[in-house]
Amino acid sequence: MARKPLIAGNWKMNLNHLEAIALVQKIAFTLPDKYLEKVDVTVIPPFTDIRSVQTLIEGDKIGLTYGAQDVSAHGSGAYTGEISGAMLAKLGCTYVVVGHSERRTLHGETDEIVRDKAKAALEYGLTPIVCIGEGLDIREAGNHVAYNVEQLKGSLAGLSADDIAKIVVAYEPVWAIGTGKVASAADAQEVCAAVRATVAELASPEIAASVRVLYGGSVNAKNVGELIAQPDVDGGLVGGASLKADEFAQLSAIAAGGPLL
Ligand SMILES: O=C[C@H](O)COP(=O)(O)O
Numbered sequence: 274m275a276r277k278p279l280i281a282g283n284w285k286m287n288l289n290h291l292e293a294i295a296l297v298q299k300i301a302f303t304l305p306d307k308y309l310e311k312v313d314v315t316v317i318p319p320f321t322d323i324r325s326v327q328t329l330i331e332g333d334k335i336g337l338t339y340g341a342q343d344v345s346a347h348g349s350g351a352y353t354g355e356i357s358g359a360m361l362a363k364l365g366c367t368y369v370v371v372g373h374s375e376r377r378t379l380h381g382e383t384d385e386i387v388r389d390k391a392k393a394a395l396e397y398g399l400t401p402i403v404c405i406g407e408g409l410d411i412r413e414a415g416n417h418v419a420y421n422v423e424q425l426k427g428s429l430a431g432l433s434a435d436d437i438a439k440i441v442v443a444y445e446p447v448w449a450i451g452t453g454k455v456a457s458a459a460d461a462q463e464v465c466a467a468v469r470a471t472v473a474e475l476a477s478p479e480i481a482a483s484v485r486v487l488y489g490g491s492v493n494a495k496n497v498g499e500l501i502a503q504p505d506v507d508g509g510l511v512g513g514a515s516l517k518a519d520e521f522a523q524l525s526a527i528a529a530g531g532p533l534l
Pocket residue numbers: 283373445449450451452453489490491492510511512513514
């Protein structure tokens with residue numbers, strides 16, 4: 274089954290709601306709709322921007338989708354500071370990132386927490402983008418494939434095959450995030466292929482053939498072409514380059530197969 278590429282721009286903790294509106298307007302202006310027939314493009318702003326992004330995208334019928342960077346594992350109640358899947362669904366979010374390495378490292382999120390967040394997202398019809406990735410020590414020791422497979426299994430434990438069919442996986446080697454050190458296309462392919470094989474084992478070969486597997490870590494307009502040319506790399510989870518409208522539009526156009534903007 275042909276998988277439509279997905280380019281997801283994770284803005285992290287950048288841009289207030291006014292800046293968010295300006296960036297989405299610029300992306301929409303720069304990237305003609307015809308590209309969106311060949312690539313799904315989504316923006317993942319901070320929570321405080323989502324309502325503004327929704328209003329703009331719905332009001333102007335922009336062909337981008339949007340999502341959130343995190344979701345609570347809980348449905349509702351006494352969880353100060355948390356945002357539920359129901360709240361994000363009500364705002365029209367399509368995606369929610371779960372298990373980003375910054376949350377795993379800085380907020381102590383374990384595979385179990387990531388799994389619970391993925392379940393919470395699915396419960397409200399949101400598509401979790403489940404992130405995995407190894408640190409430099411693991412890469413240098415040559416244990417990266419086994420590590421990522423274990424992290425993926427832990428993060429999907431207990432999900433049904435039907436649930437797994439609805440997720441996106443993002444492989445983001447921690448040493449490549451925000452460092453300018455992109456993984457080689459072969460390195461990205463090696464782990465993304467192992468991710469797909471693991472999905473086949475956990476769900477089925479048919480589901481594995483349809484689930485999108487993204488690469489993230491210093492993706493930009495210069496390297497995205499080679500990365501997504503790999504058979505098991507279906508797009509990118511883009512950080513820094515997603516904050517620049519021209520570059521993000523250009524790399525989305527490349528993921529659509531061109532022509533360049
Ligand atoms: O979620 C995005 C990734 O952490 C990649 O960030 P980056 O493109 O700035 O390296």
